[in-house]
Amino acid sequence: MKxxxxxxxQMASASEVIFEALRExxxxxxxKEGEALRQDRIARMFxxxxxxxxxxxxxxxxxGLVSTQRYRGAVVSSLSIAEIEEVFEFxxxxxxxxxxxxxxxxxxxxxxxxxxxxxxxxxxxDSARWGELNRxxxxxxxxxxxxxxxxxxxxxxxxxxxxYSRAQLVLTDGMARAQREHEQILAAVVARDADxxxxxxxxxxxxxxxxxxxxxxxxxxxxxxxxxG
Amino acid sequence: MKxxxxxxxQMASASEVIFEALRExxxxxxxKEGEALRQDRIARMFxxxxxxxxxxxxxxxxxGLVSTQRYRGAVVSSLSIAEIEEVFEFxxxxxxxxxxxxxxxxxxxxxxxxxxxxxxxxxxxDSARWGELNRxxxxxxxxxxxxxxxxxxxxxxxxxxxxYSRAQLVLTDGMARAQREHEQILAAVVARDADxxxxxxxxxxxxxxxxxxxxxxxxxxxxxxxxxG
DNA sequence: ATATTGCAAATTGGATCCAAAAAATAGATG
DNA sequence: CATCTATTTTTTGGATCCAATTTGCAATAT
Numbered sequence: 001m002k003x004x005x006x007x008x009x010q011m012a013s014a015s016e017v018i019f020e021a022l023r024e025x026x027x028x029x030x031x032k033e034g035e036a037l038r039q040d041r042i043a044r045m046f047x048x049x050x051x052x053x054x055x056x057x058x059x060x061x062x063x064g065l066v067s068t069q070r071y072r073g074a075v076v077s078s079l080s081i082a083e084i085e086e087v088f089e090f091x092x093x094x095x096x097x098x099x100x101x102x103x104x105x106x107x108x109x110x111x112x113x114x115x116x117x118x119x120x121x122x123x124x125x126d127s128a129r130w131g132e133l134n135r136x137x138x139x140x141x142x143x144x145x146x147x148x149x150x151x152x153x154x155x156x157x158x159x160x161x162x163x164y165s166r167a168q169l170v171l172t173d174g175m176a177r178a179q180r181e182h183e184q185i186l187a188a189v190v191a192r193d194a195d196x197x198x199x200x201x202x203x204x205x206x207x208x209x210x211x212x213x214x215x216x217x218x219x220x221x222x223x224x225x226x227x228x229g
Numbered sequence: 230m231k232x233x234x235x236x237x238x239q240m241a242s243a244s245e246v247i248f249e250a251l252r253e254x255x256x257x258x259x260x261k262e263g264e265a266l267r268q269d270r271i272a273r274m275f276x277x278x279x280x281x282x283x284x285x286x287x288x289x290x291x292x293g294l295v296s297t298q299r300y301r302g303a304v305v306s307s308l309s310i311a312e313i314e315e316v317f318e319f320x321x322x323x324x325x326x327x328x329x330x331x332x333x334x335x336x337x338x339x340x341x342x343x344x345x346x347x348x349x350x351x352x353x354x355d356s357a358r359w360g361e362l363n364r365x366x367x368x369x370x371x372x373x374x375x376x377x378x379x380x381x382x383x384x385x386x387x388x389x390x391x392x393y394s395r396a397q398l399v400l401t402d403g404m405a406r407a408q409r410e411h412e413q414i415l416a417a418v419v420a421r422d423a424d425x426x427x428x429x430x431x432x433x434x435x436x437x438x439x440x441x442x443x444x445x446x447x448x449x450x451x452x453x454x455x456x457x458g
Numbered sequence: 459a460t461a462t463t464g465c466a467a468a469t470t471g472g473a474t475c476c477a478a479a480a481a482a483t484a485g486a487t488g
Numbered sequence: 489c490a491t492c493t494a495t496t497t498t499t500t501g502g503a504t505c506c507a508a509t510t511t512g513c514a515a516t517a518t
Binding site: 038039040050054070071072073 | 498499500501
């Protein structure tokens, strides 16, 4: 995991830096699910004591990204397929509504930014950055909704499932399909057709969820077969 | 605030006990918004050092119940009227959907429990317990939805706004109206009419939100007048 | 009287240390 | 050789201590 304090803010406390680094590492899939996060090891990584590490782990646990058992330490939480499905179902309920609320008040600047992010997918070879680009594209469309609470719940939901999407996007045609759907959503937003944009967003999220669940079902079944055989 | 470790669980760590006690105290309105939560004072209350207190405050900050500035300590976050409106709007989007999902699979036991909670409002003189009864009533209706993530977001939303509702329920007829609406929702659920139950739940939440926002607008305007005059 | 500067008290973030619990390892026993 | 038990090692939750920062107050200047 990368340690870059400057990216986070000039006067960020150690625990904030560690929290952001760990959150990034988990959502990016750099630390695998079930992997133990030892306080002492992380503390040495950052040249600090275990105190700020514990604060970071507490935050991560509150966000549901790690789970902790008394005296047994923190492990990256692994979501069942049902739990992943639920997060996509949740997003499919929330995000179309936020987009609907944003459209009447959307600035040209935000719309242009969304267009730039949508276009940048095509020229981005690093699959590790697709998740971030996707998030920024949708965020640009949502931000003028003036609904900070909704946006925070969307971000929390994305943090939970992002790490599962990466492999699927690389190994299937998921990325190409997502790009096409982004263009369709964008066209509906440009036309200020809130109903259409919301419906397309809902389908976009549900389709992504179905693809991911399908992909994970296959790969997890494969893992079990390997382990058994 | 009450310190009752036994209520929370046999082997709960100190920080968990403190977290629950502070969360309860904040959501119940026992500590006022803007009030500073001094680590040392809380530590002495519970006869522990500041370390577990800091962990509890970290959790509360992650949940949005307190906000912290470096070296300036934690204060109970105060929500603007717009933010309170947003939470009710969010609940009005989520909760009807959860109820809709729960109805086809709802057990008789859960339905009976919801009925008991609905009835218990009438005989509960302590207004401090109304919020909890309300939460349990709705939770009984939602729990068979098998959507733990939705339920956790609903609980987080309720934690944010519960403390604002108490005074309003006592000083207006909000409680009586809520009771009537609960009975109507219950009837729709008994009839397994998911559309009707969802619509009633949405209206129930939106009406509660409107009442609360109206009440707070008046009382905050009054406060300003007092401060100015 | 009011604004300003300097110092002391209060408060927090973090380091170091300690005790309790769990995991790992070695030894005894069938 | 496998299994159970005792002991050592790891690891965590919490206590105590320290340094950095803010806040409150008093003395001073205007």
